[in-house]
Amino acid sequence: xxxxxxxxxxxxxxxxxxxxxxxxxxxxxxxxxxxxxxxxxxxxxxxxxxxxxxxxxxxxxxxxxxxxxxxxxxxxxxxxxxxxxxxxxxxxxxxxxxxxxxxxxxxxxxxxxxxxxxxxxxxxxxxxxxxxxxxxxxxxxxxxxxxxxxxx
Numbered sequence: 001x002x003x004x005x006x007x008x009x010x011x012x013x014x015x016x017x018x019x020x021x022x023x024x025x026x027x028x029x030x031x032x033x034x035x036x037x038x039x040x041x042x043x044x045x046x047x048x049x050x051x052x053x054x055x056x057x058x059x060x061x062x063x064x065x066x067x068x069x070x071x072x073x074x075x076x077x078x079x080x081x082x083x084x085x086x087x088x089x090x091x092x093x094x095x096x097x098x099x100x101x102x103x104x105x106x107x108x109x110x111x112x113x114x115x116x117x118x119x120x121x122x123x124x125x126x127x128x129x130x131x132x133x134x135x136x137x138x139x140x141x142x143x144x145x146x147x148x149x150x151x152x
Contacts, residue, residue: 007108009043016123025083031066040064048103056082
């Protein structure tokens with residue numbers, strides 16, 4: 001088992017422009033937290049959505065079944081409730097209603113107390129030309145670093 005769990009959504013910063021970040025707790029069952037502690041989770045294709053009662057859920061987050069879970073195991077792609085303050089939930093719900101905004105998970109981690117937390121971000125989807133600009137900036141920075149290294 002790993003000492004620290006830090007599962008990232010690597011595509012998030014490329015596909016979205018991050019506007020605001022929050023840290024949310026997750027409602028999990030026993031076998032789900034055991035799978036996360038062993039690093040068997042993925043948030044690459046996941047997103048967050050509000051239900052009719054104003055509660056925030058993580059959709060399409062994959063937590064693999066626990067190997068020793070027998071018939072008490074969980075479903076791998078179940079919707080999982082996220083825990084935030086009412087004020088934060090209302091602010092997020094208002095911002096999501098604006099066209100083009102979405103809530104995406106950025107990082108899944110275990111905090112110092114041993115609780116699973118999810119860093120979520122209010123984000124706006126990038127256009128194709130914005131993605132090209134990001135690639136161009138990254139390539140320019142890489143070539144500049146190579147030039148600096150050769151002069152040392």
